[in-house]
Amino acid sequence: MAPAAIRPGFGGFRIGGMELGLPMQVLREVVPCQELIRLPCAASCVTGGINLRGIMVPVIDLRILFGMPTPHVPFQSVMIMIHENRLLGLLTEGVTGVFTGETSEINHVHFAAADQSVFYGSIRRADNGTLVNLLSPAALAMLRDVPLAEHREMKKPTGIQADTANSQNKDQRQGQDKVIPVLLLRCNQIALTIDAMEVYTTLSDPEIKPSPLAMGSCRGVIEYAGSKIPVLDLLEVCGFGKIEPDTPLQAFLVQLPKGMAAFLVNKVIDVVRIRTGEIIDVPAYALPRSALFSGAIPKSSLPASCSQQDAILASQFLVLNGAGMKSCHEITALANVSAPEQMLVRHNRPQTATTDKTGRKRTMVTYLLGSETATPFEQIREILPFSHSIPIFEQTGPLLGMIVVRGRSIPVVCLHRLITGQPAQKAATNILVVEIDHEAIGFAIPALKSIETVEWEPELPQFGGEAANDDLKRAIRSNRLAQIGNGNSIRMLPVLDLEKIGRAFRAQQLAVA
Incomplete structure (x- = not known):
């Protein structure tokens, strides 16, 4: 055949x-x-x-x-x-x-x-x-x-160097053992590598800026090509701990289906070519997050000039799986924040399932609102710090004022006052920006808490009902819960649909006007 x-x-x-x-x-x-x-x-x-x-x-x-x-x-x-x-x-x-x-x-x-x-x-x-x-x-x-x-060509080719034309043709016929360029990386004393074609670009001295996203493995954001891109500690993403403080840092950027993410490393060592046949298997149980890896390359298979650089102590370079990183929900959820504006216009979707179209579990952003509350991360277009210079209206209602972000005027609403009718006990620290029918609205909240995966989303029965013309109260009254966390940190949180609340609030304001 x-x-x-x-x-x-x-x-x-x-x-x-x-x-x-x-x-x-x-x-x-x-x-x-x-x-x-x-x-x-x-x-x-x-x-x-x-x-x-x-x-x-x-x-x-x-x-x-x-x-x-x-x-x-x-x-x-x-x-x-x-x-x-x-x-x-x-x-x-x-x-x-x-x-x-x-x-x-x-x-x-x-x-x-x-x-x-x-x-x-x-x-x-x-x-x-x-x-x-x-x-x-x-x-x-x-x-x-x-x-x-x-x-x-070197006189004695090694497995990392280019094959001759005859062996390349043989590899193509077999459909395996092809030659690919890879980026060699160092994090602390752990050696990693990734297919160079998965890397958008590298940064020699990234300037990391504070951001409300800075939690978990995210260290903040960098500004690149007009976007604020989340920066993740690659070691922590992989489950190996954290990059040692006060050490030189470099980064590489990866383009995801929506937006980009940057990954911190200590050193981008070199770009070399390897044969895929040189990649050896690594037992899945030996890796904290095995889905992010596709094997390892023995250090002995690399050219001596590369192996000796930076005194790599590890006996192998763990191979990062580009596809696994791009499908990691923790990474993609953060990258969505950096996506271009035209890619972040969201449409209404029924919020009835714990998983998205691809079968992956949904992510919630949780925040303090009297008690801890959750909102689907997919609804959040951007998370901004709250500035006390924002309010320009008399604060007798939930509408605090407006801010201008990248040429767009965004109304800011106190979410606590909107829901309870009472002033918030704590000052706002962040603004959750939501897109509604190509318009943006910001909800001021006292504090962000976490971004976590949902394990279960039960829906409580509805008893009674609001008046037919009170869409805002119906939108605020949440009968959906989200189970978040594991072990001793499991908790059941109320879920607020901010898109629905924002749409109802806008309609109410237009009716009053």
Whole structure:
């Protein structure tokens, strides 16, 4: 029986606001862009070179090639491609992951000029629907006056290095043991690695800012590309404790289905290539959160230059599972906060199940409101600190005033006064922002408590009823509970539907007006 056809893979990356892609077979690795070395080269698109383990690799800026502006973008990376055993670096703002596609799915473009263009078509990604412009490796390698570095194979290849063409063809036929670029990381003395194509970019010295999200493994947020991205302690996420205080920190960013998340490490050591056949199994019971790992790479399988860096004491590099991290509800719930505004417009959904469409357990944000109360995290668009400069109205009702966030005017309502009719006993510390029919409303609360997974969501029977025209009272009167926590920390909390409450409050205000 003939082997099943392998769908060709592409590596996606971004520069100058363009979504671009190259065939995976020509991509070698992605490295952080340090200061580029000047080269004696006439091509204006060659912005310099990088020292790639003793090889000077020229780097081109595609924005110059396409006649686009070239503003400085922090935290850039260089994607290394190989064509006919020659290397070229492409400046990027970050990689966007691997995707597959068929040749028949490519929408080809044609140019009237006889010269071959580096842009030959586009394809729509099946994973997120993005339209990606495809580049021709052969055309990039033939750019006028652009030098390419000759790739030197080591005399004694190890399992981490590139295979020869014959072994690559054999691997493709078998559909296994392929070569992938990985990022080597250190957290305390624990060595970790992750597929480099899962990493959006790396940050050499992240500036962590305080945030109401800073609880559990979240240390705060960083500002990147106009978004506030939650920063998580990678060790704590993996269940290995915490990164030691007062130690140098770096971070890497991962693009999730909605938003992004940053993970703190002590050191991004290097980017190297490994064969997937070098990954060994690790007993699941030996790992606190086994779903976040896909095995380990023995240190002896890595090049000596990489193994010796930073005096790694561990005998193996634990391999992080990118898919497992992207499906971890703790991570995705926090990443949703950093999602672009257009991705955070939420629609009404029946809140009757403990799990979402994918079968994963829902997450609740809990806060103090007299007693501890819960709201589905999916309803919370953003969590803001409360400022005493916010109130501008007479505080005889629940409406405190308005704030402006990224060009939007958001009314702020005292949730305690709205529910009880009485002033809050404690000053507000945070604002929960909820999206209602493309409008935002903020609920001021005394204090956040936690973000936790729901184990059970029972619904109590309704007795009696409010007047037919009192939608607000009906929205406030919650008959749903959420069981949160485990062991001695199990508690049953009332659940408030803030979207429903906000919609009813808005209708009441409009009726009065």
